[in-house]
Amino acid sequence: MENDATSVSSEGEGYRKIIAAAEKLFADHGFDAVSMHAIATDAGISKANIYHYFPNKDALYLAVLQSAAASLRALLQAAVDKSGTASEALHHFAVNHLQHLLARPRLVRLFLREMLEKGEPRARDLADAGLADLFASLVQILQLGQERGELRKDFDPALVTTMLLGANVIFFQSLDLLRQYPTVTFVDRPEEYDRAMVEVLLRGIRNRSEP
Amino acid sequence: MENDATSVSSEGEGYRKIIAAAEKLFADHGFDAVSMHAIATDAGISKANIYHYFPNKDALYLAVLQSAAASLRALLQAAVDKSGTASEALHHFAVNHLQHLLARPRLVRLFLREMLEKGEPRARDLADAGLADLFASLVQILQLGQERGELRKDFDPALVTTMLLGANVIFFQSLDLLRQYPTVTFVDRPEEYDRAMVEVLLRGIRNRSEP
DNA sequence: ACCGATACTGACTCGTCGGTCAGTCTAGCA
């Protein structure tokens, strides 16, 4: 045996092709809508070969989630930069974060899908683990800004963190939808969206000093 | 024939039981994970009977979405109250909106699921139609506030609308997740969350006059 | 009492699904 779906280490050619195909299909259509045959075909191998690497469909799915979680986590964590003022850090993060979401839509959809699943926690913890760090980092940035006197002290950092992440996720999730609203001008210009979004947010939480 | 899945009118006992069961199961597990047999069992009827009302599984799904869209739309539209100041209207809406989301989690998940579907637009337009009204109403509230001088004129109403809806949706969507973060105190207190959220937002967009 | 239409069912077809298996092909090594 080569891999029991709990290790996340380096693997051969076939293994990678399977993961890649599975990631694509699972993200686009969901677990139940994707057959092992479809994955095999997309990967250019035989269905039976998948079972050489993974004991069953669930294990494959889990492996995909794990691999996705790892790369997403690294990607997003890289957007955190605690240097400079809280305002700068927030803006910098927001733009980078959204950029990463838009660059890896499949990975993101994979986890958004997972969040909607009821009953089976499947691999909820995976998504959580990655997000927890991110969340904590942002909260920290805000707290620092509060201690420094740059930001007001009467707001909950976790709340604003939720708002900022939420604003980005909703933008990502509703792109197609927003595109149809005539009053919406910021689609196709995510940096512009984030600039304005952070501006509103900052005006709401910054201590009154500069105009 | 009784219904061709495009009319949304009053129907008999069996029809309602089928829709109810299907709505529950589809929302909890997704289209592909739910079998017609499961729906029939849950509704307490025979599988074949479903085909008396609906030509196939897709039609049933569509009917469920339609029914859900109708009630969600009515529910959410009722949260819009354009009287009073823009600040009041926004706060009032936010609280009511989130309350409705939390009260009808299945309907909401049904549409969030739909939004993640790639390729097949299935019934995307349905979700859209309902949301478009809502979106327009909020934008209108904000614009009115701008004209009255209550709100600043240098922000995009559509942006703030997105932020507000996004904040609520993300709260709804990430409840379980947020619950695990020790720094988050506002879970289980949605009104508190919305109060603080709208406060931040308003401070960001209100004209400086009152403290 | 009878009729027609609607509500409903159990038993079936048939395709596809996840998963297995017996065996081939290839590469490294003795």
Added chain:
DNA sequence: TGCTAGACTGACCGACGAGTCAGTATCGGT
């Protein structure tokens, strides 16, 4: 050259999926 281990395959299996069908129960109108 021969042996072995891992990579890989086509053919197959039982289970279960959507959808069909022939027929029965129910009921309002005549």
